[in-house]
Amino acid sequence: MTAQRLYLTAALGSALLLAAALAFQYFGGLAPCKMCIWQRWPHGLAILAGLACLLKPLRLLGVIGLLAALGTSGIGLFHAGVEQGWWEGPNTCTSGPIGGLSADELLEQILNAPVVRCDEIAWDFLGLSMAAWNAVASLVLAALWALGLKAQASSSASQ
DSSP: OOHHHHHHHHHHHHHHHHHHHHHHHHTSOOOOOHHHHHHHHHHHHHHHHHHHHHHOOOHHHHHHHHHHHHHHHHHHHHHHHHHHTSSOOOTTSSOOOOTTOOHHHHHHHHHTOOSSOTTSOOOEETTEEHHHHHHHHHHHHHHHHHHHHHHHHHHHHTO
């Protein structure tokens, strides 16, 4: 398979993952948390890199796509860890401890609490949350970008 096809396949994968996230949001009623939104941006970048490859499959575009896929996978893994309670997430989208707070501090925490929290699993399939599935699928996409880079390097070497 050519580098351009691999790049376009990976970009299409990002487009499908982004479309699925939007479908869950707008048709499934699952509002995204802050970290869910963070995971979407690298997919957008990968899609743009893939579209740019239609004009000219530059090695730089392959590197951008690879880094974008690895980035969203890393954010997804971090988010899944927050959901599982393996580590703390950002204070702006997780629940904080309520012990030792005054009544005013507790009321302020309640009033400033995020509507959608990053430390709650809104949906899962086969024991993996959406964030975890994004991490896994994005690793597969990263492999496609990497294979595209390898194919491009070997075709350049043979010319």
